Amino acid sequence: MFGAIEAGGTKFVCAVGDELGTIIDRIKIPTTVPEETMAEVMAFFKKYDLDAIGIGSFGPVDVNHESPAYGMITSTPKLAWRNFPFVQALKDAFSVPIGFNTDVNAAALGEAIHGAAKGLDSCLYITVGTGIGAGAVVQGKLLQGLSHPEMGHILVRRHPNDEYQGKCPYHGDCLEGLAAGPAIEERWGRKGFDLVDQKEVWELEGYYIAQALMQYILILSPKRIILGGGVMNQKQVFTSVYHYLQELLNDYVSLPDLTEYIVSPGLGDDAGITGSLLLAHQAFTEENRRK
């Protein structure tokens, strides 16, 4: 039996289950400060006899096993969590193998094994919500190089009629700065769910996301793209994405029908927590191989 944590900026989801994605218990915990939040996490897991725990965490995190900061949340704007030794804290409490990656890499893994990219050795999972993040499975493994991807901050070309300055504290009008939830709210002066009938809002959203997908496709060539997160609940954004992406790519690369290639998460809101169970399973398997 495995434990899983989907650690988000506003809430933690903890679950107990198996690598098939079966969940037998779960809990939501508000993200406050590590002392409080983690105390509740520990109390929840203590009820079970776990073989391993998997963490899909908000970031940036250090996922490089050779780094002294491995397993830590690093330069997050959430100051209480900066340099929090996530892996070590759980190892100290449970003495089991701990899997650790970004929330979006966990979700990509969940979707690749049990969700919309089941059976494929490659997929890209993107969440468009409070922020924009993406994780990828490449040739069967979670994408990792020097660090984990930070795909939400790529550059896009501004729409000629869009005068909104952008909200990213680092890059101003990068993708996240122009297209995440807070940017939508600030640009149009209302929250997304009050804008449902404003066609131009979601058309523009698709305009920016399509550009991002063009870059991801030309660079990574994923076998399927999964678009999740609160903003993507506006299904009209998909229509806009298909339209602009077709126009941008101009048949340069051959892709499956876009409506089958770019889809919603097969696991709905459970992509991240399912992926975290898989991270636990991977950590467990690896530990046993080492023995």
Place this chain on the structure above:
Amino acid sequence: MFGAIEAGGTKFVCAVGDELGTIIDRIKIPTTVPEETMAEVMAFFKKYDLDAIGIGSFGPVDVNHESPAYGMITSTPKLAWRNFPFVQALKDAFSVPIGFNTDVNAAALGEAIHGAAKGLDSCLYITVGTGIGAGAVVQGKLLQGLSHPEMGHILVRRHPNDEYQGKCPYHGDCLEGLAAGPAIEERWGRKGFDLVDQKEVWELEGYYIAQALMQYILILSPKRIILGGGVMNQKQVFTSVYHYLQELLNDYVSLPDLTEYIVSPGLGDDAGITGSLLLAHQAFTEENRRK
């Protein structure tokens, strides 16, 4: 002993050597039509008793082993080579395992094993010349998904003072359309080597390449970036790249010193042919494993 082909749009380089990168014989053949060019390739290799042949080819090519078009050059503008069954032609003539990938993936592999990224399990190789292409090694393997990467065609933001319309037949002002050799020549009215003293030419070049590197870094997080190709022989472009990339990333991701992170090919012009020898070696090893 292995054979290697670096198949370019204007010339083929063929070599005989080993997986350590030692080359004992090589030849250059102009790229005309398959009947002519391949006849010379065959004649060159017939002199040797080869265990396998590796091909790093101009593209697009089909590198998907499960595809019926595997081993072919596909939709190239060089009409005589369209649908040329590269792998099959060599298999028919030599009955040895054939390794096959893009020219830039071959070069990335060469640099990862014997060049500027030696000892790393990840690197990105970019060539800026007649076209712009890139290959990548990710977690020790050549990057491949639905197809091979087509990174030269990503979108960049135009410089506000650049009025050149771009030269890409598919996307107009994508990276290749704005920054490859032919675009430089058309924009400034002279060939690159007549523009060596025009600081603004290379500054603008760096402006576009830096944007591309930003996207590549945020998406792939390579452990080292190797910038080759004719245009990059203008070392002043590196200075401009470092400057703009620093500005664009704004310390959002932590990178090694840029002058050590973004470098020239360690193998010089031999990255591609060395990588093709390694593709031969891989094909040979795989074939033996299967037996």
